[in-house]
Amino acid sequence: MAAQFNPVTPELLAELRQVVGDKYVKTDEDYLERYQTDEEGNSHYFHKPEVVVFPGSTEEVAAIVKLANKYLVPITPRSAGSGVACGAIPVYHGMVVELERMNQILKFDADNMYAVCQTGVITGDLQREAAKHGLLYAGDPSSADSSMIGGNVANNAGGNKAVKYGTTRHQIYSLKVVTPTGDILDAGARLKKSSTGLCLEQLFAGSEGTLGIITEVTVKLRPMPPxxxxxxxxxxxxxxxxxxxxxxxxxxxxxxxxxxxxxxxxxxxxxxxxxxxxxxxxxxxxxxxxxxxxxxxxxxxxxxxxxxxxxxxxxxxxxxxxxxxxxxxxxxAEAARDVDKMFQTEDFVVPLDKIPEITKQIPELREKYDLYCVTVAHIGDGNIHVLPLNAKGLSPEEWFQKIKAFHRDLFPRVYALGGKMSGEHGIGYKKLEEFALCTPQAELNVIKAIKKALDPNNIMNPGKLVEIG
Ligand SMILES: Cc1cc2nc3c(=O)[nH]c(=O)nc-3n(C[C@H](O)[C@H](O)[C@H](O)COP(=O)(O)OP(=O)(O)OC[C@H]3O[C@@H](n4cnc5c(N)ncnc54)[C@H](O)[C@@H]3O)c2cc1C
The missing domain is CATH 3.30.70.2190 (Alpha-Beta Plaits)
Known part of the structure; x- marks a missing residue:
């Protein structure tokens, strides 16, 4: 990996403290250790940040991003850290920007069926608020009681209601985003339709924090079927x-x-x-x-x-x-963690008619790689979570190598059937190399061109999704 960044300096820390206040800039070792991983249990992937910053407003986020550009220090945006693709791990160290303080529902309009949420609203809290009004917020990852709406949008979380209502990207009207150069952008609008320019809110949905920091989300609500x-x-x-x-x-x-x-x-x-x-x-x-x-x-x-x-x-x-x-x-997932904290949640997705074809190849792969697997699936979406469990107690490095070999065999089979390696969890840091290997060059070129155009200093969640060097 290219190391094109500067370390966090006392000057940068002083400027960060001016932006958010002393108590929201953390450099104590216990914080740095806590933020070295997200849901990932394999220490092979862990990287410590140099500082964790807790902004309280969009303006503060914008000021932090401007400082990151000024000092050439990488930023890793983070919500609840429940992601399973190592997306919130600061692989180049630098700053973690933790958004949990921005946790207010700013507006709830039951008559017009929408809500404006700060990025750190817990998804389950939004669901419960909607239910009080006889309404439904249809985004429903299994992690709803911990994950946050901004994290859900950044990963385009799927979950249990996607068959009928779609994934998180289908639940949004608009987003407020701090771009990688520190501008504040309102993307999208509370409209049923629009042919006015590019659909920018959808560009940010699923971008895994690589194109900017989402600070507000205007979500659609629906009548709750009785x-x-x-x-x-x-x-x-x-x-x-x-x-x-x-x-x-x-x-x-x-x-x-x-x-x-x-x-x-x-x-x-x-x-x-x-x-x-x-x-x-x-x-x-x-x-x-x-x-x-x-x-x-x-x-x-x-x-x-x-x-x-x-x-x-x-x-x-x-x-x-x-x-x-x-x-x-x-x-x-908690039951799997109980077997060993290192387990892998596969997340591949295939067309529905190809489910039998891909799943009948799993026993062969299990045997070939000597893996004990359990399988759950959002089967109505063709999204299959095969979970290899570290039942034999391999070391972090042995487990990493085994899963890598398994992926290199599994993913080409998935793509051959018209599938993709992730239906909802994203690429993150964990599948960066496999994404580069499996994705057609023309598609990779477009993704990299967008990233370079929006993030000329490559400070926004570098080392995730694509590496632009
Ligand atoms: C028990 C369990 C069950 C799960 N079930 C599901 C499921 O059913 N469906 C599903 O899709 N996922 C599921 N997940 C995975 C995870 O919960 C989702 O990916 C979720 O959307 C992550 O949200 P978060 O708030 O924890 O984000 P984080 O883990 O903090 O971040 C995820 C990614 O988004 C980026 N990011 C976070 N916040 C922002 C922001 N405001 N702006 C820009 N980028 C940001 C981060 O940099 C990172 O790349 C599950 C996880 C667990 C542990």
């Missing part, structure tokens, strides 16, 4: 389970979620939560389908239709589940 059910369809084989999503969508059932947990993921999570669930001991998989509706009749009709469809496709049982099923689904 009727909903969660149906668990039980399958003896992965093949039968994987064939169901396409059929549900084609039947017009319009589900909010279609999630998959294989038997190993079910066993591991049930054990972790000390929970007993039907058919898990018999080696079965679950497909969890949530359907929301505005009419009870419609809801009943869809439930019947879904059960018929599942049975016709080999389901051995269907049962209606209460919201504990979502605890089971959302806690699998």
């Amino acid at each position: 009727y909903a059910f969660n149906m668990v369809c039980v399958f003896k084989t992965d093949e039968e389970a994987f064939a169901l999503p396409n059929k549900i969508l084609k039947a017009g059932i319009d589900p909010t979620s279609i999630e998959f947990m294989d038997n190993e993921a079910l066993r591991m999570t049930c054990k972790f939560l000390d929970m007993k669930m039907p058919h898990v001991d018999e080696g079965c998989d679950y497909v969890i389908v949530t359907v929301e509706s505005f009419s009870e009749d419609d809801s009943d009709r869809k439930m019947e239709q879904l059960c018929d469809l599942a049975e016709a496709n080999g389901s051995i049982d269907e049962f209606e589940a209460d919201k504990r099923i979502w605890t089971l689904r959302k806690q699998f």
